[in-house]
Amino acid sequence: MMIKYPTIFRQWRAWISVVLWALLSIPIAPAGTPETVFFYNPESSVDNFAALKAEFDDYLSKQGAYSFQPFSERNTFEVMLAGKPQGVYLLSSWHYLQLNAKTPLEAKLVGTAKGEPQQRKILTAKDIDNIPALAGATIAGAGSEDYLRSQLQQMLGASYAALMPKIKLLSVPKDIDALMAVSFGMASAALSSENSLNKLALINPKQHAQLKTLASGEKSFLLIAAVAKPSQSDAQPLLKIIETMQQQPDGEKNLKMLGLDGWKRIDALDTSLVKQLRLP
Amino acid sequence: MPMSYPSLLQTLSTPLLKSVAPLLFGVLCGLLADTVQAQSPAKILIVNSDATVNKYRQVKEAFTLQIGTYAGRIINFDVQQSGHPELLEKLIKDESPDLIYSIGSQAYQLASQFGGSKPVLFSSVINWQRFERRDNSYGIANELSLTQELSLLRFLLPGLPRIGVIYDPHFSAERINEARAQAKELGLVLVEQTVDDEHPLAQHLDSLLDKIDILWLIADPGVLADRVTVETIFSYSSRHKKPVYTYSDAFMNYGASLVVAxxxxxxxxxxxxxxxxxxxxxxxxxxxxxxxxxHITLNACQLGKLxxxxxxxxxxxxxxLLECH
Structure with a gap:
């Protein structure tokens, strides 16, 4: 026996079917198509992911069906990457070299600041004159604790290995916070880039003059734009859009949000520099 | 033939060492005791005014992650959830924590009241200076110092050298003295306007805004007494086409151009x-x-309009970053 539904209910069913059909018909791009730019940077702790997402989505959507996906958690980013989704990855060179050992990536572009693709990290202090005096001291720096500790280890070398457990690290959102923390007495030393120290010189020459450089690290690359290996030819249009960002005002502004002012192709760099991005 | 070294027992049996051995042993034990005391995991009591408040939750998470294994045990007490703040007194007596970390004003007041000789550390306490502090009280202020605020203003908006600031000397005289010195270091000019009962704010706003490039709204309860005052300040600033720099995102709705918190x-x-x-x-x-x-909020839309x-x-x-979309 057939159940007879009231007319109004039959109409609802029809409408629900239409809505479901319409929803299922919408072309949903699978996560990690070549149209996505993935971003994670352990060298900065600025919680600006919503701003980055809004600005990059706005910029990229004008160039095509592209989108931007920032990550705040290293693990989440790495799990995503292990699935080798199609797209372009923006990541720090320090992280790139670590990741490359387990997830093969190929660097295509390197970010530049003031035209330079590399930066040097330095350790500065106000009232401390030598490295051994850092025992018990607080060192402020931007980025994850893993990153800060590894930079410090590299800077101080094996001869000061015993000093490391005696140092307290304080992760702050950005370099300028770290430098000001030393000037205003919340930290004894700051781990920052040379570029940031130069910025402090422009803001407050007196504070800058009070800081002494205790140690400096090797030069390292700024942000890297990479693709998963084997290289995807279909990532070329998106790489081109990233490479030419500085040519448009909105693109230039978005680059500044990443602390960059342009990109250089890896294949246009000196061979000696490129070697630094290859695994031993 | 390989040389044979004297054993530790043989060495200790020499008359000289026999006489100094007890002394050495005592020194060694003392050193070990100190080391154990310094490195033994601590028991920390976290008193949270209200764990459902996002800022309190964030600060507690960061604390717990940073203190890591140094804290052998963390005990939590949520003032709001407990419903009976006096239970804290019993908890402190029963657990005898090595340190009490209080989050928020209510938690700090209770921890100070019941904490006895335990060190009390606070954070997220608005205007901590209003509370009486004991010798065993420590903390992280909730507001950046005015000198930090000025430095960051100079960093973000470097083209605005004449900074107008309104303050009540009863609340902010000392902080403004520090800010004045800092402004000089930064190549800025602080154009000051004081207010008190006899000289209300509206009387001075027009003349102040004519002399400055940007208005700096500091956390001064003598100035920001009520909503009407805040609206008046922003309305005058807008009429004079002067950006407002301030310390809380709560002012974004009024049209602040830059907030540094x-x-x-x-x-x-x-x-x-x-x-x-x-x-x-x-x-x-x-x-x-x-x-x-x-934490910086830049209203690029508002700055563009000005x-x-x-x-x-x-x-x-x-x-x-707030754009005009």
Whole structure:
């Protein structure tokens, strides 16, 4: 026996079917198509992911069906990457070299600041004159604790290995916070880039003059734009859009949000520099 | 033939060492006891005014993560959830924590009241100076110092050298003295306007705004007495086409151009480092530290309307960027 539904209910069913059909018909791009730019940077702790997402989505959507996906958690980013989704990855060179050992990536572009693709990290202090005096001291720096500790280890070398457990690290959102923390007495030393120290010189020459450089690290690359290996030819249009960002005002502004002012192709760099991005 | 070395027993049996051995043993035991005391995991009581408040939750998470294994045990007490703040007194007596970390004003007041001789560390306490502080009280201020605020203003909006500031000398005289010295260092001019009962704010706003490039609204309860005053300040500033720089995102709705506040997770990490220093009895430069991290909101839309340029090289330090979309 057939159940007879009231007319109004039959109409609802029809409408629900239409809505479901319409929803299922919408072309949903699978996560990690070549149209996505993935971003994670352990060298900065600025919680600006919503701003980055809004600005990059706005910029990229004008160039095509592209989108931007920032990550705040290293693990989440790495799990995503292990699935080798199609797209372009923006990541720090320090992280790139670590990741490359387990997830093969190929660097295509390197970010530049003031035209330079590399930066040097330095350790500065106000009232401390030598490295051994850092025992018990607080060192402020931007980025994850893993990153800060590894930079410090590299800077101080094996001869000061015993000093490391005696140092307290304080992760702050950005370099300028770290430098000001030393000037205003919340930290004894700051781990920052040379570029940031130069910025402090422009803001407050007196504070800058009070800081002494205790140690400096090797030069390292700024942000890297990479693709998963084997290289995807279909990532070329998106790489081109990233490479030419500085040519448009909105693109230039978005680059500044990443602390960059342009990109250089890896294949246009000196061979000696490129070697630094290859695994031993 | 290989040389044979005397055993430890043989060495200790020599008359000289026999006489100094008890002394050496005592010194060694003393050193070991000190080391154990310094490195033994601490018991920390976290008193949270209200764990459902996002900022309190963030600061606690950052604290817990930073203190890590140094804290052998963390005990939590949520004032709001408990419903009976007096239970805290019993908890402190029963557990006898090595340190009490209080989050928020209510938690700090209770921890100070019931904490006895235990060190009490605070954070997220608005205007901590209004509370009486004991010798065993330490903290991370909730607001950046005026000198930090000025430095960050100089960083983000470098083209505006004449900074107008309104303050009540009863509340902010000392802080303004520091800010004045800092302004000089930064090549800025502080144009000051005081207010009190006899000289209400509206009387001075027109003349002040004519003389300045930007108005700096500081956390001064003598100035920001009520909503009407805030609306008046923003309305005058808008009429004079002058941007307003201030310390809380709450002013974004009124049309603030730039807000620089303290970064909440950094306060939790700072509190953890300070807790460790207190427990290790390390010397502290300041018993109440200013926050070391900043959270920046730049209203590029509003600045554009006022034809004011910002430092594009500082954009990587900005947390929130508001554009005209």
């Amino acid at each position: 303290a970064d909440t997770p950094t306060m939790g990490r700072q509190a953890a480092n300070m807790a460790q220093a207190i427990l290790l009895r390390e010397p502290l430069k300041e018993t109440v530290q200013s926050p070391a991290g900043s 034809d004011t340029r910002y430092n594009a090289d500082a954009l990587d330090a900005v947390n929130q």
